[in-house]
Amino acid sequence: xxxxxxxxxxxxxxxxxxxxxxxxxxxxxxxxxxxxxxxxxxxxxxxxxxxxxxxxxxxxxxxxxxxxxxxxxxxxxxxxxxxxxxxxxxxxxxxxxxxxxxxxxxxxxxxxxxxxxxxxx
Amino acid sequence: xxxxxxxxxxxxxxxxxxxxxxxxxxxxxxxxxxxxxxxxxxxxxxxxxxxxxxxxxxxxxxxxxxxxxxxxxxxxxxxxxxxxxxx
Numbered sequence: 001x002x003x004x005x006x007x008x009x010x011x012x013x014x015x016x017x018x019x020x021x022x023x024x025x026x027x028x029x030x031x032x033x034x035x036x037x038x039x040x041x042x043x044x045x046x047x048x049x050x051x052x053x054x055x056x057x058x059x060x061x062x063x064x065x066x067x068x069x070x071x072x073x074x075x076x077x078x079x080x081x082x083x084x085x086x087x088x089x090x091x092x093x094x095x096x097x098x099x100x101x102x103x104x105x106x107x108x109x110x111x112x113x114x115x116x117x118x119x120x121x
Numbered sequence: 122x123x124x125x126x127x128x129x130x131x132x133x134x135x136x137x138x139x140x141x142x143x144x145x146x147x148x149x150x151x152x153x154x155x156x157x158x159x160x161x162x163x164x165x166x167x168x169x170x171x172x173x174x175x176x177x178x179x180x181x182x183x184x185x186x187x188x189x190x191x192x193x194x195x196x197x198x199x200x201x202x203x204x205x206x207x208x
Binding site for chain 2: 090
């Protein structure tokens, strides 16, 4: 009995079993996925952009096509383009810098820009 | 001399500043007021009037930046019903 107690006093047994995978590698794997970023599917982006432009107040929904130009086809002026780009920023959850925003003057330019931006969600 | 690019970037910065409000009502109000204000003065040709309108816009920009800080100190506790997505 005393021998048993003396033995136990010197032994240390693991109560919690160690996980199958070491904790740090699991963390690193997840972190690298998020850092790489993901690009959105182009047809999905096109649908979302078209629905936002269609819902715009001064736009005729039947004229909105994937190649529609804001000024030439949809009759929007520069202030309307600013409003559309702001709505796109809100939909896709990322900021579009001013000089890029000035260049987005048609639906397909918007789709190309958003689909090639890793921060778009 | 204020040119078109400056006007557009003032409009954009006003809209961006207005987006920071946590309260739905004042957020929509700011957006509506900036767009209506810029559209109203869209066709001005007289340089002095354009300068006046631009200065007014700059003043409003300062106001928005100041007031946003106050609103952010007391954010609303519940979401406004207009912000909920339709099921």
